[in-house]
Amino acid sequence: xxxxxxxxxxxxxxxxxxxxxxxxxxxxxxxxxxxxxxxxxxxxxxxxxxxxxxxxxxxxxxxxxxxxxxxxxxxxxxxxxxxxxxxxxxxxxxxxxxxxxxxxxxxxxxxxxxxxxxxxxxxxxxxxxxxxxxxxxxxxxxx
Amino acid sequence: xxxxxxxxxxxxxxxxxxxxxxxxxxxxxxxxxxxxxxxxxxxxxxxxxxxxxxxxxxxxxxxxxxxxxxxxxxxxxxxxxxxxxxxxxxxxxxxxxxxxxxxxxxxxxxxxxxxxxxxxxxxxxxxxxxxxxxxxxxxxxxx
DNA sequence: ATTAATGCAAACACTTTGCAATGGA
DNA sequence: TCCATTGCAAAGTGTTTGCATTAAT
Numbered sequence: 001x002x003x004x005x006x007x008x009x010x011x012x013x014x015x016x017x018x019x020x021x022x023x024x025x026x027x028x029x030x031x032x033x034x035x036x037x038x039x040x041x042x043x044x045x046x047x048x049x050x051x052x053x054x055x056x057x058x059x060x061x062x063x064x065x066x067x068x069x070x071x072x073x074x075x076x077x078x079x080x081x082x083x084x085x086x087x088x089x090x091x092x093x094x095x096x097x098x099x100x101x102x103x104x105x106x107x108x109x110x111x112x113x114x115x116x117x118x119x120x121x122x123x124x125x126x127x128x129x130x131x132x133x134x135x136x137x138x139x140x141x142x143x
Numbered sequence: 144x145x146x147x148x149x150x151x152x153x154x155x156x157x158x159x160x161x162x163x164x165x166x167x168x169x170x171x172x173x174x175x176x177x178x179x180x181x182x183x184x185x186x187x188x189x190x191x192x193x194x195x196x197x198x199x200x201x202x203x204x205x206x207x208x209x210x211x212x213x214x215x216x217x218x219x220x221x222x223x224x225x226x227x228x229x230x231x232x233x234x235x236x237x238x239x240x241x242x243x244x245x246x247x248x249x250x251x252x253x254x255x256x257x258x259x260x261x262x263x264x265x266x267x268x269x270x271x272x273x274x275x276x277x278x279x280x281x282x283x284x285x286x
Numbered sequence: 287a288t289t290a291a292t293g294c295a296a297a298c299a300c301t302t303t304g305c306a307a308t309g310g311a
Numbered sequence: 312t313c314c315a316t317t318g319c320a321a322a323g324t325g326t327t328t329g330c331a332t333t334a335a336t
Contacts, residue, residue, distance in 0.1 A: 010290060010335050031326080046293045051326060053291095067210045072325060085255065102245040102262050112228065113267040119245050120263045124256040153310055153315060174301080189318045194301060196316095215300060 009056055014049050017042050022063070022077040028084070028093040030072045068093060068120050083119035089128035096121070152199055157192050160185050165206070165220040171227070171236040173215045211236060211263050226262035232271035239264070 004011060004019050017038045022029075029037070035050045054075055057063040064076040068086045074093060083096035102119060147154060147162050160181045165172075172180070178193045197218055200206040207219040211229045217236060226239035243262045251257065267275075 012291060012335070014292070044293075047325095048294075048327080049292055052328095055327095065213065067213045070208065070210045070216060073213060085251070085257070088258065096248065096251070102243055104264075105239065105243055108228070108239070108243075108264075111269045111272075112264075113272050114228070114264055115231065115266045117262065117264045119260065121247075121251075121255075121257055121260045123258045126254045129254075129256050155310070155316065157317070187318075190300095191302080191319075192317060198302095 007057070007062060008060055013042060014038075014045055015053050017045065018050060018053050018057075022075065025077055026095060028066060028074040028076055030069075030074055032072070034075070064116070066093065068122075081117050083121070085121035085123060085125075087125035087128050088122055089124055089131075092125055094125065150200070150205060151203055156185060157181075157188055158196050160188065161193065161196050161200075165218065168220055169238060171209060171217040171219055173212075173217055175215070177218070207259070209236065211265075224260050226264070228264035228266060228268075230268035230271055231265055232267055232274075235268055237268065 004016065007019075009015070018034060021034055021037055027033075031047065031050050031054060034054075035045060035047045038045050038050075054063060054065070058065050061079060062077075064079055066074040066076055066084065068074070068084050069091060071091070078095070085094045085096060086092070087094070096119065102117070104114065104117065108114065147159065150162075152158070161177060164177055164180055170176075174190065174193050174197060177197075178188060178190045181188045181193075197206060197208070201208050204222060205220075207222055209217040209219055209227065211217070211227050212234060214234070221238070226243050228237045228239060229235070230237070239262065245260070245262060247257065247260065
């Protein structure tokens, strides 16, 4: 047991539950989603613990904190540089995998320390594109 | 007067002040920064008005709402697709202009409605790269 | 045994909203 | 005049923090 031994922090049941929930998770969950999902099996889990654990994982580079959703932070266990698209209607975040590519300007690589890099798209996913509800009212064209 | 006549909303002194503050502004200000900057000349300005005006401009496509700063929304009057880098130390957002380039995957263009697209980098700007304070403690490697 | 992590509640920061008063069109 | 906009205050949401209790190493 304990594939998570090398993270560099104490392995509590709460942290193991979070790690297991995130492992391979492609859903880009929010802290609250993670919290609610774990509550079923670990009824003493608290939201504060979720937040502090996510911060600890992020600090150790085991997790990506996504800012693409203007309403709340989303978390991604896939720490490789990759791209995202968010559907401004259903708020789903889709991985763009390796399909998109980019080239960093030379000057930037020299003068800055680049830590992460990703392409961020906003738009409508196929589902929401169809429905195309007359919700133009509250649409926010973010980014 | 009134280069802003075609926006499609009533031109109040508050809105004109916001539009003038944003015009050509490359600083990617937050709502509060805009508010404080205008307070000097328009002492009755309220933060709520800043927020509602920014939302109105965004809805009309006259403004980009940036999510790259995990702490607060930032606003960009430059509505052309372009890229940003945020310094995780000083929180400055730098335009990457046309230097970086990307290619959207075919499948995406077909099945999705892409509204915006930008490259988002995180890292350290030249200034902060030097100082490189032992602030590793609270660093958040966002995105 | 020691030190770090948990869980609760309170505090925080940013953003939105209800509503009466005001002022553009 | 009439309807949209303002400004204030209160409420809403997501996130962080202080602290006593608990548990991992």
